[in-house]
Amino acid sequence: MKNAKNSPTTRYCYHCRVHHPVEEMKLLVTKTGSRWRCVKSIEAVKRSKDERDQYGRQVSAANQSEASSRARILNKIQSER
Numbered sequence: 001m002k003n004a005k006n007s008p009t010t011r012y013c014y015h016c017r018v019h020h021p022v023e024e025m026k027l028l029v030t031k032t033g034s035r036w037r038c039v040k041s042i043e044a045v046k047r048s049k050d051e052r053d054q055y056g057r058q059v060s061a062a063n064q065s066e067a068s069s070r071a072r073i074l075n076k077i078q079s080e081r
């Protein structure tokens, strides 16, 4: 393994708090200055948000169908009485 270069090839990722290869890093400019963050963490946040949105929709749809079928059953029981 030969990894002796003069210029640093890694950047400190403020999100993961570790160093990543600079090719995987993105420089974000904020009010307090510029920060390096890896593309992976940015993508992961984006993906997990999409998954959360999708999951939320599935859950609310399931809840709705469950609630309506429960209401039907209740109505049936009450009308049979």
Ligand SMILES: [Zn+2]
Binding pocket: 013, 015, 016, 017, 020, 037, 038, 040, 041
């Ligand atoms: Zn990172």
